[in-house]
Amino acid sequence: MFQKILIANRGEIACRVAATARRMGIKTVAVYSDADARAKHVAACDEAVHIGGSAPKDSYLRWERILEAARATGAQAIHPGYGFLAENDEFAQACADAGLVFIGPPASAITAMGLKAESKRLMERAGVPLVPGYQGEDQDPQLLQREADRIGYPVLIKASAGGGGKGMRLVEKSEDFAAALASCQREAASSFGNDAVLVEKYVQRPRHIEIQVFGDTQGNVVYLFERDCSVQRRHQKVLEEAPAPGMTPELRARMGEAAVAAARAVGYVGAGTVEFIVEQPGGYEAPEAMKFYFMEMNTRLQVEHPVTEAITGEDLVEWQLRVAAGQPLPKRQDELQITGHAIEARICAENPDNQFLPATGELRIYRKPACAAFERGEVRFDDGVREGDAISPFYDPMIAKLIVHGETREQALARLDEALAQTHIVGLATNVQFLRHVARSAAFREARLDTALIQREAEVLFHQEPVGLPLAAAAAVASTLVQEQAGEAAGDPFSRRDGWRALGSSQRRFEFDFRGEPAVARLDYGQRGAAHRLCVAAGEEGADAAAEQGELLFTQGTDGALDLQFAGRRTRATVYAQGEEFHVFTPQGATRIGAVDPLAHAGVVAGEGGRLTAPMPGKVVSFAVQPGDKVAKGQPLAVMEAMKMEHTIAAPQDGVVAELLYAPGDQVAEGAELLKLSAA
Structure with a gap:
């Protein structure tokens, strides 16, 4: 077993790995950016090395600095966590070339599954069901338009090198395809350095169900059952649960065997997730009619892995460390079983009532429910922050993960609502109350699940006032x-x-x-x-x-x-x-x-009109208008990028563009005036 490992990540996953490693008697090394100098994950490790500036490209994505830190501290292996370099085949190969163990799959498996188009062709040869689509190398926009028209709308445009819902657009009619393609390619290039896309049929009433797989260096591969991740916003997961409601034993076995076949096809080692889109042609009440299609394979540990740990009683990070050290899988397929039901809620710094715009600020009040961190129990709270920490614009807006476990789904739901009620965060906008609305909604309680649940139930989920x-x-x-x-x-x-x-x-x-x-x-x-x-x-x-x-x-x-x-x-x-x-x-x-103190605000007057300000700190991607242009209320004016997501700024009223105050590529603070509008 390893004596010391370096954790090439930050936040709750770095804390999670450090806790398991400590329990196994393994020393840990943290890396950190300027913004994370006093972060919780730095304190959680035995040593820490500064690797650069606050932006990921200046620190957590600089794998040469991470390799230097590993050599300098005597680490034998590197755990990539998830995000950043976790699915970077060049980094995995560089670790191997440097004599370091990459705690994940071999670079060849990451390469094979890293490009969605290539992986789908590979899965087709392996006999795994695929959604109708186009995964070709020819990226001519006119060809992509013709392929979308051939497949039939609605279609999904997806970044070939993407993940996490980034570089993805739903297109419902042909005339919207060109604009959606351009936006998708910009976001893909920004997030992954690759603007190639694929186009596939958008499955109606789809569920997102994924299978946790694990392989070792002896050729053994098992699946640790499924997780339902259908509740999503902007193609990013909000609630995850295991096992999937309505899953039949026969369908579970077929999906599990397909996932194992996918892993074997690329010689997979370590923790991975095979993601399927599941069609419900018989409706919510007919799970036996569900059909599944391969979407992609995430060649890393997933954010939602704790729900699998809760229902199996296994520590997946410990499995990772043991497999990376050359040990066989701790259990065979017939030794794995499901106990109870688990649900995970992602607590994020964002405003659900304002299109989920990310939020930044200080955690002035940060109160958590009674829980057992990193352990199987009724309530678990995984985080990488402390009261007084700041949520910056440089990284993902997730603050923490709340995981609950119960004997039944109903019991788990009750525990989730109680634990969310005990989660008090003051200082910036969060989605905690929105999560309660979702968990309490009739659609979620009754397991009428698909990836459009949030849009479908918008009337009872957004702009709610529970106190009065x-x-x-x-x-x-x-x-x-x-x-x-x-x-x-x-x-x-x-x-x-x-x-x-x-x-x-x-x-x-x-x-x-x-x-x-x-x-x-x-x-x-x-x-x-x-x-x-x-x-x-x-x-x-x-x-x-x-x-x-x-x-x-x-x-x-x-x-x-x-x-x-x-x-x-x-x-x-x-x-x-x-x-x-x-x-x-x-x-x-x-x-x-x-x-309201009338004396404190005496003399304050309303600001002048015609101003358009940034709703969050970020980067100006583009302007869709020029000075002198006439615009109508609701017309797109500019595109901003924050926390790896694009946001469109629309005109609040009719008018004429008087002046653009920034240029594409400029970084702006929250509230910064982007352009001026004058009366039409």
Whole structure:
């Protein structure tokens, strides 16, 4: 077994590998960029080596620097994690040439499966079912257009060297193909250095089901069952679960055997995933009619590997290390079995209600549910960050992975919702509440799954408000009173802020901003400073008879949470005051409400119109207009790239382009003005 390994990655996967290696008595070496100098994965390893600047191309993609770090520290092997260099055949070969063990498949297998078109031709020879499509080397745009027309719409354009949903476009009619192809090729070239694409039939009502495979150097290959990854946004996974709901033993065996055949066809060694698209011609209620087609093989460990670990009881990272050291697979196929059900939720820094735009910022509050990290248990939380860390624009926006396990799918779903409710993140936008909406939706609970679930269920998933103005305002008022009582001077009744009066009662007014709209709360104090009644109303004029009103009762527990009662509702609320905002977390969901101080904002006027700003930090890819062009509301104006994804900036109104303030290739900060529009 190895004495020391280098982990050529960052974040939660680096922490995950370090934890398993430590348990096995193996020393670890971290590598880090400028942005990650104080990152959690650096502290998790025994040694650390700085390898360059914050951008991946200046650090984590510089494999020559990584090899130098391995030689300098005496590491015998390199674990690539996932992403970055994990599926880079040149890096795998360079490791071998340097006398280092690449903890993954041989370079030849990565090469064979790395190009989607080549891998599909290989799978066709191996007898693995394929979706109708074009995987040819001729990349002439007119030829690709003709092939798409021949296949029949809708079609998918996919980067041949792609992965992770990048370089992929759905085209529903012929006239949209050329623009989608150009965008796909740009993103593919940016992400993978290769703009070649393939075109394939878009399967209706598809599910994304993948098989975990493992091979060793003795020629043994097994499959560790399946994972359903159908819940996706922008072709990237949101929730993953194992086993796949509705999977029959017969279909599981056929898919598993096909995946093993695929692995054997390329002499595969280590952990890999064979991904299938599954058609449901008989509908959601007829799983026995499902048909599967090969999509691609990921020649690495997957982000969602913990759900496989949960249902099998195996540590896949330990398997990787043992196989890379030349040991045989720990178990035969007949020794593997499924126990219970597991679900993984990817917690990301993004705004689902704004087209999933990535978010950056500091994790000012970062509270996790009770869990057993990296171990099989009811709740597991894998992350690579700590409270106070910053989520930067340089890397993937995933913050953490929440994994739950139960005896049944229903039990796992209940644990997932409870654990998400206990996950409190303040400082930047996240998808935690969106994940709760998805897990609670009837479609997901009833396993009516396909890759369009999120779009199909948009009405119940986006722009939801689970708490509501009355409770949000009551929680903010109660939190304010608690903080004031904790800090008030003792012994001087005239310095107290609890509404005390020698005679009669007093009243206090609070102004709020809730979901972009003004609201007012009026608190009536009773004798001896006791809060008597609270009245909450939307609008600027103040509380009236139509508002929510009643006694405001609250007590604070030892954990800081409030037992809150107002207007006939009772809940447990944890409130974090950050500047002028109150972040309210309850079992029903979470929300934000802003306190408005009229004096603090006196004299502030609205900004001038005609401005278009960057919704996130990133790079300007292109402009679709020039100064003097007339544009209509909704017309695409510019394309930005952030966290390896392209985002289109559209005109908010009709107008004329007055000035472009940046050039393609420029890096811009969030809120930077990109161009000016004048009235038409």
